Amino acid sequence: MRCPAVDLSECVDCDGCLEVCPEVFRRSDAGYIEVADLEDYPQACVDEAIMMCPAHCISWEETETAP
Numbered sequence: 001m002r003c004p005a006v007d008l009s010e011c012v013d014c015d016g017c018l019e020v021c022p023e024v025f026r027r028s029d030a031g032y033i034e035v036a037d038l039e040d041y042p043q044a045c046v047d048e049a050i051m052m053c054p055a056h057c058i059s060w061e062e063t064e065t066a067p
């Protein structure tokens with residue numbers, strides 16, 4: 001399965017991903033961008049966030065599938 005990941009060391013806190021894909025990206029209580037824990041991620045919306053992120057710090061990651 002693919003899951004979006006955010007490199008927080010590069011994130012510039014522009015809130016762009018929160019605007020284009022709020023069902024996936026949100027701000028944690030600590031103030032950082034985090035990815036919601038979903039069964040399935042909406043590809044179009046995550047791809048849009050990846051394209052518009054000014055820091056290019058969002059990417060798809062392959063996650064281990066349970067055996």
Ligand code: SF4
Nearest residue numbers: 011012014015017053
């Ligand atoms: S769009 Fe990119 S730089 Fe902006 S808040 Fe989201 S992850 Fe951070």
